Amino acid sequence: MATIVDIKEDIALKVKDFEFTYAGAPAPSIKKLNMPIAKNSITALIGPSGCGKTTLLRSFNRIHDLYPGNKYSGEILFHDRNILSPKEDLIGLRIQIGMIFQKPTAFPMSIFDNVAYGMKLQGIKNKTELADRVEKALQDAAIWKEVKDRLKHDANGLSGGQQQRLCIARAIAVEPEVLLFDEPTSALDPISTTGIEELVVELKERVSIIIVTHNMQQAARVSDYTGFMYLGELIELGNTEELFVNPREKLTEEYITGKFG
Amino acid sequence: MMTHTQKRKLINNIVMALSTLSALIGIGFLFWILGVLIYNGVDALNMNIFTLEGAPPGYAQSGLKHALIGQLYLVGIATVIGVPLGILAGTYLSEYGQKSRLAETIRDISDIMMSAPSIVIGAFVYAIVVAPMGHFSGWAGSIALTIIMLPVILRTTDDMLQLVPSTLREAAFALGAPKYKVILQVVYRGAKAGILTGILLGIARVGGETAPLLFTSFNDNFLNTDMMEPMASLTVTMYNYATSPYDDWQKLGWAAAFILSMFILGLNIIGRIIIMKRKGR
Numbered sequence: 368m369a370t371i372v373d374i375k376e377d378i379a380l381k382v383k384d385f386e387f388t389y390a391g392a393p394a395p396s397i398k399k400l401n402m403p404i405a406k407n408s409i410t411a412l413i414g415p416s417g418c419g420k421t422t423l424l425r426s427f428n429r430i431h432d433l434y435p436g437n438k439y440s441g442e443i444l445f446h447d448r449n450i451l452s453p454k455e456d457l458i459g460l461r462i463q464i465g466m467i468f469q470k471p472t473a474f475p476m477s478i479f480d481n482v483a484y485g486m487k488l489q490g491i492k493n494k495t496e497l498a499d500r501v502e503k504a505l506q507d508a509a510i511w512k513e514v515k516d517r518l519k520h521d522a523n524g525l526s527g528g529q530q531q532r533l534c535i536a537r538a539i540a541v542e543p544e545v546l547l548f549d550e551p552t553s554a555l556d557p558i559s560t561t562g563i564e565e566l567v568v569e570l571k572e573r574v575s576i577i578i579v580t581h582n583m584q585q586a587a588r589v590s591d592y593t594g595f596m597y598l599g600e601l602i603e604l605g606n607t608e609e610l611f612v613n614p615r616e617k618l619t620e621e622y623i624t625g626k627f628g
Numbered sequence: 629m630m631t632h633t634q635k636r637k638l639i640n641n642i643v644m645a646l647s648t649l650s651a652l653i654g655i656g657f658l659f660w661i662l663g664v665l666i667y668n669g670v671d672a673l674n675m676n677i678f679t680l681e682g683a684p685p686g687y688a689q690s691g692l693k694h695a696l697i698g699q700l701y702l703v704g705i706a707t708v709i710g711v712p713l714g715i716l717a718g719t720y721l722s723e724y725g726q727k728s729r730l731a732e733t734i735r736d737i738s739d740i741m742m743s744a745p746s747i748v749i750g751a752f753v754y755a756i757v758v759a760p761m762g763h764f765s766g767w768a769g770s771i772a773l774t775i776i777m778l779p780v781i782l783r784t785t786d787d788m789l790q791l792v793p794s795t796l797r798e799a800a801f802a803l804g805a806p807k808y809k810v811i812l813q814v815v816y817r818g819a820k821a822g823i824l825t826g827i828l829l830g831i832a833r834v835g836g837e838t839a840p841l842l843f844t845s846f847n848d849n850f851l852n853t854d855m856m857e858p859m860a861s862l863t864v865t866m867y868n869y870a871t872s873p874y875d876d877w878q879k880l881g882w883a884a885a886f887i888l889s890m891f892i893l894g895l896n897i898i899g900r901i902i903i904m905k906r907k908g909r
Contacts (some may be wrong), residue, residue, distance in 0.1 A: 430798055462804040472799035475817045484813075485803040534799070541803065 369401065369601040370615045372592070379545055379575035380404040380427065381444040385451075387422055390436025396422050398599045399441070404545075409567065409576040411590035411607065413583055415627065418596040420579045424547050427577065428464045429457055445545075462489065464545040465538035470554050471530030473522035478514050481522045481533055485541040500540055508536035509566055528559025535566060539574070546570065548578040552585065564589050583623060587611050595619045662889075669886020672879040677887075682849035682860070685874035692884055694851040698860035699888075701766055701853060702845055703835055706773035711827055714778050718785025718823075723811050735786070738779040749775050750840030758844055766855035769845025773834040780833050784826025785819075792818040821906040825899045832895040836888060838863035862888045 381404070387397040397419045404410050412420040422431075429450065431437045442449045450460055462485070474481050482501045491497060501518075505511040510532040514525070522533055531551060538546060548567065552560040567576060567589050580586050586593050587607060594604040595618070603616040614620040621627060630638070680691030717734070725731025753772040758764055792815050800810040816823070838861075846858040847868060862884045870881035 428802055430802060433798065433801060458804045458806060460804075461802055466799075466802040468795050468799060468802075470793075470795055472793075472795050474796065474800070474814050475820075484800075484805075488803060488805050488809065537803065 370603045370605070371402070371601075372605045372609070374403050374405045374592070376408055377406040378403045379406040379445075380577075381442075382423075383442040383444065385423075385426070385441035385443060386439070387419075387426055387431070388438040389422075390434065390438075396599050397426075400599075400601050402594060402601050402604055404575060404577060405592055406575050407571055407573075408591040409571050409578060409589055410592045410594060410604075411586035412577065412579045412594050412596060413581075413586050413622075414596035414602075415622070416581075419599040420594075420596045421549055423596070424549055424577060424579045426451075427545065427547055428461050428466050429455070430461075430466065432457060462541055463543055464547065465541065465543035466547040467531070467534055467538055467549065467551045469550045471527055471534055473525065473530045473533055475521070475523060477519050478522045478525070478533060479518040482537050482540050485537060489541065501536075504536040504540035505533075507539055507570075508532045509562065510536060526559075528555050528562060531555060531559065531563060532566065535563075535570075539570065543574060545575045545577070548576065550579055550581060553581060560585075583611075595622060597622070665882075665886050665889055668879075668882040669889075672883035673886065677880070677883050681851045682865070682880075685872065685877050688876075690876065690880065692862070692865065692880060692887070694848065695860040695862045695865035695884060696887070697851060697853065698766070698845070698848070699835075699862040701855065702769045702773060702841070702859060702861050703831060705766075705770040705855070706777055706834055707827075707831055709770070710774040710777040710830065711781060713774075714781025714826075714830065715785050715823065717778070717782045718789065719811060721782070721786040722789035723807075723815065735783070738782050741775075742779040742783065745839075746772075746776055746837050747839035747843075750843035753840065754843040764844060764846035764858040766845050766852075766857065766859035768843075769841050769859060769861065770855070772840035772844045773837060776837060776840065777830040777834045780830040781826050784829065785823050788819040788822030788826065789815055791822065821902050825902050828895050828899040828902075832892045832899070835892050835895070836863065838867055842867075 382400055382402040385397060385400045385402075386395045388395040400419075400423065412424065414420050425431055426439065426443065427450075431439075439451045441451070443451055445460075445464070448455075474484060476484075479501055482504050483497050486497060486500060491500075502511065502515075505514060510529060513529060514520075514533075522530065525533060531554075535551075551567075552563050555563065564585065567578065570576060571591075578586075578590065590607045592604060593607045593610045595602045595610070595614075595616070597618055603610060603614060603619045605615065610619065611623055614623060676689065676691040677693075678691065678696065679693060680689055681694040682692070683690035721731045721734060725734070750772050753768050753775070757768040757771055761768070796814055796818060797810055800814045801807075805813070841861050841864050845861060845864070847864045848858050848860045850860075852859050866881050866884035866888065868881075869877040869884065872878065872881075
């Protein structure tokens with residue numbers, strides 16, 4: 368059984384006996400996992416490659432459903448409902464739980480249209496409202512000053528770091544409750560990385576954040592809670608500082624001191 | 629006595645000379661064809677070509693208007709039917725069928741169709757359209773051209789859509805987009821230039837077809853815009869005029885060959901420019 372610290376905050380998401388099996392795989396990639404996710408906090412998921420941290424992250428918005436044959440069991444509770452239920456409205460779920468990917472995913476359209484995309488999907492047509500919310504989202508993502516004179520330009524002309532902040536703006540424009548970050552800085556240079564990290568910390572006032580990272584320093588810098596996963600299981604979930612300074616599980620200690628990974 | 633290095637240099641020079649010569653011969657023929665076409669074609673060009681219909685040999689006042697308009701009808705209608713069918717089928721393969729057995733079978737059949745001799749497709753349309761109707765018709769010609777065009781557009785669309793990174797699709801789904809909106813608003817946009825190139829290449833591919841039209845739309849020496857009747861095309865007209873013993877008809881044949889080549893050359897160049905621009909970004 369995993370060592371799980373008491374969470375002071377409210378709970379945003381609760382994972383219960385969760386198992387996930389990829390299509391055609393003989394064994395589950397995540398095994399009987401239990402884990403609370405704190406509200407308005409940042410939870411980092413760390414662990415060696417193949418430990419299941421990205422697989423777990425991609426279960427929270429059920430993006431796995433795009434590929435046929437993947438199997439879930441157990442429960443992920445969000446507002447007391449099990450989002451793994453076949454009856455779950457995936458479009459509504461993905462509006463409430465947004466996602467930022469490893470590589471920036473700017474759509475082949477203008478900067479403005481990129482940020483407005485999610486709002487337009489929700490049927491917002493009023494031009495002034497769209498313009499206001501696009502500006503606000505870009506400001507919140509700390510990129511407004513750089514792009515305000517070229518909102519009509521192709522978003523693919525931006526640098527990698529700018530594109531990633533644009534993607535964050537696009538995700539927060541629809542006002543989600545939870546944001547999932549899948550190694551959001553692994554394709555970026557150190558300066559852009561610092562910018563994104565600062566942004567993530569600011570965002571936790573409004574959203575609950577789960578971030579998967581290969582970089583333990585990043586987890587230590589930004590997160591409130593850190594979960595260490597190994598071979599599809601959660602080994603330990605702790606307050607970030609405690610977990611890095613004084614891990615309770617031997618495996619966690621071996622991983623953070625670099626004995627394997 | 630040659631040293632080892634000298635020998636290697638000599639061999640190197642021989643191979644380089646041979647391959648350069650071969651390349652020059654290949655390009656030489658291309659420019660020869662173009663040169664002869666331009667020499668004879670431009671000579672035969674005049675305003676009458678575009679304003680007058682065909683006439684019996686010996687009439688000074690004759691042109692290709694019937695063939696130009698017939699060609700536009702035949703290729704235009706084939707494009708109107710073939711492009712949406714090809715794009716939708718390509719979309720099915722890339723976005724819905726993916727690696728399923730049905731999708732892979734369609735891909736294989738489409739590849740076989742792409743290399744099928746066009747005269748066979750002409751014979752097929754003769755059997756299923758011309759024979760039951762009892763006569764040649766513009767529709768039969770357009771159907772034959774559509775069948776030839778379809779696999780080209782289908783496969784380019786499929787390939788171009790698959791080139792759109794799957795993370796882009798995931799990002800759109802992650803914002804709560806339904807599948808049809810992901811395809812229409814994100815995937816198509818990403819593959820726009822490629823799909824357009826496929827359409828142009830498809831049109832260029834059927835624009836120069838003669839064999840399937842001989843069996844289907846046949847020919848007409850006068851202007852006809854009734855798709856139910858036989859219809860003139862540049863290619864078949866060119867074939868008839870060029871093989872005739874009359875000087876003035878042969879001249880018209882050259883003019884037809886010139887116009888047709890410029891049309892197809894133009895389409896190919898536009899296609900290349902689109903591809904180059906896309907790579908340049």
